[in-house]
Amino acid sequence: MTTGSSHRHAPLLLIAPAAILLFVFLVLPYLSIVVMSFRTPGQGSPYGEGYTLANYARFFGDSFYLGQIANTLMIGFICTLACLLLGFPVAWQLARGTSRLRGLAYGVVLSPLLVGIVIRSYGWTILLGNNGVINRSLMGLGLIDRPLGLMYNTLGIVIALTHVFLPFMILPIMSAIQGIDPSLESAARSLGASRATIIRRIILPLSMPGIQAGCILTFVLSLSAYVTPSLIGGSKVKTMAVSVVDALVDTFQWPFGSALALGLAVTGGVIVVLFSRFTRMTWKAN
Amino acid sequence: MSRIVFTVYCLIIYAFLLAPILVVVGASFNAGAFLTFPPQGLSFRWYGVFFNNEVFLRAIKTSLWVAAVSTVISGIIGTMAAIYFVQFAGRLKDGVRIAMMAPLLLPEVLTAIALLFFVYAIGIGTQTMFAMIVGHVLITLPFVFINVSTSLESYDPAWSMAARSLGAGAFTRFRRIMLPLIKPGVIGGCLFAFIISFDIFTISFMLKSVGTATLPIQLYDYLRTNFTPEAAAVSTLSVVLTLVVVVVTEKFLGLRIHRF
């Protein structure tokens, strides 16, 4: 029986390294954030002795941080919506297109993923700055007298983040649409449905899982984005993630930074859960 | 008519996707001292500056090293986990998938903070590269896992059984049968891992030790205070480096899924 039983347990050795890695370096560290958020603030060290609720009290008591959370969430919503509106047509074209340029288009969609996020954000600073490509061009054409305020504000952050996360919206929707049997579209057409009706009544409902995944991914990523808001927003506009990192790295307020981070994570988590509940309901109702 | 509108709309979006990258590449050839538009003539001046800049060269080396090490680690761990997931997980399948994808679903900022606290709590700290590499392995692991799992889905378990019936032990079956057949997934996953690791910012930023800045961090630090086109030259080279890795991998190791 020895061979039999050792055989049965051998597969566990395959998953053991990943399981240990994830437990030790993901589960335990996340628990340590929770613990840290209840630590007393330290004097001259990142955190002090003992535990307190003061960090959360400070967070909930400060309209500055609450406003910042609201602003971060708003940026997340707008980016998600913008990515959906820009991404769906491209996803559909990539999934159903027959053109020989499809491969190229796919490469273009993937290209931002191959180029580092710092570089992409940097590209946006070149484009959006007061002396940037867009303002200079518009002024050169005589369309405007003074540079438009495209950087160091929420608009700039939204534009850049939409770009950064667009592939994460396109790819899941594309694979969802690819999974839809094309004969369904032919069937709908044979029944007299117009192109718009086919998209609205067939493609949209059936690609809902992809849309859902894309929206969640985009939303979560834009809430926790650091580089892009930091470079585009500068010191004028800060998102929550930027504040969190500043509190931890620049001012060494570990307990308070943890409370901020958890506040952001919990809010984002609740929204994602509500969103997936809601979309799953409407999707099933269809 | 509506077809034309649709195509134009899509073209604009493709332009939007490419714009910042093209702008960076264009800016790197600017002859002027500052990032100005329109550029003051073309030159390779800033590439010259870059190649004499010890800081950036070291950052690139660090990035390559971190990416290589974490790719090897997540390549091995992720492939093993994917084999378990596809062939043995059974009822645990959903749980394993969620756990393996978790590092990707959790906000990177939060993971970075969590690791920062944890490495200090266990006394390792950020004096060594250990924390940073662990972070990179966590983030790259899902990419290996998902790629290898996908290629394993089209791997017929009967192949392993056939090899067994012919007398092949577990290791031989893996080396002679399974590995060659899932090779595109393994290589694709590792390539993804390498590129992702090369780009990871937040985790490197929070977990870096003195003198271990990776390229994205060095670039970010530089961009906060400088506006010369040197950053554009560095960025362009980094993009080219990524492309070279992709092309070389494709050429010599084969990425395409072979249709047998």
Added chain:
Amino acid sequence: MTEVSIEQLTKDYGTHRAVAGISVRIRDGEFISLLGPSGCGKTTTLKMIAGFEDVSSGAIRFDGRDVVNVPAERRDIGMVFQNYALFPHMTVAGNLAFGLEMRKVPKVQMQERIARVLDMVQLTSHADRYPRQLSGGQQQRVALARALVIEPKILLLDEPLANLDAKLREEMRVFIRDIQRRVGITTVYVTHDQAEAMTMSDRVVVMFGGRIAQCGSPSDIYEKPSSIEVAQFVGQVNLMTMVVEERLADDRVRLSGPLGEAVVPNPHALRKGERVTVALRPEAIDISVTGPGQSATVLSSHYSGSLMDYRLQLADGSRIDVQTFPRQRFAEGDSVHVHAPADRYWLLEDAE
């Protein structure tokens, strides 16, 4: 060569008993089929013999040696899989060489053996092709060659013809049987196709619900099935109730029924007047215009090339199926006479 002996073999999946204590002795060089509907435990049994499934209890002996704890890779079996499972990244020769490499056969000898087996399956010219370049039937032959080239103790085949089209399937039956005879290897063949089991096997093991329903030669199974289930699984059958008329001297009984008289063995000491269920194959019934036999009406007729299938209604209202050669044809509504020889009936042991 090898004799395989299976004793009280059982396989449980949780509370589900897939194989319930079966025992079979497979003689050296014998071709035996495990026949049954899907889920009857035939494939599980095969996998236990191969070593791909753990055994819950019982023994599997190759020449008297229990192999239950021997891992599959050391059981020295040759196996042909339903989807062939040819290694797609290796040529035909590479596939054949694999098992020999595992056995560390010297290079020269290896080539010799591969050439011999390829010649046997008539694929010598295809040695350098990849599996994807072969037709289904060719892949099937490569799979057989790969299993045979290692000269295993026993050959196991898991529904190997299921993926082939009807004509090729019939050719391959003969082909496989032929090669098996030439090599003289002990063979276990799993199938749900009764015609396949009948034409190829020395003995057929019919399985239902994890148990052996009957084990015997193809003609035993067909002509003397032990139960209605077996009878129906291996072909069409008419069931009818008959009354015992008289006990005959040689331990047989004479019965009478709607189709006339029957004479069957009497193992249960039946008495005059008892009612019993008997079975009769459709092709055992003769059909004619004038008789002899009972009168009947044709309800429906189906032409299938070499055979005619009729459904008839007898005078007492009962219905029977009849199968004949289409030399003489009848149409719906025709009045005919049907007759069956008295010795073509058999008594069903599990009936009543």
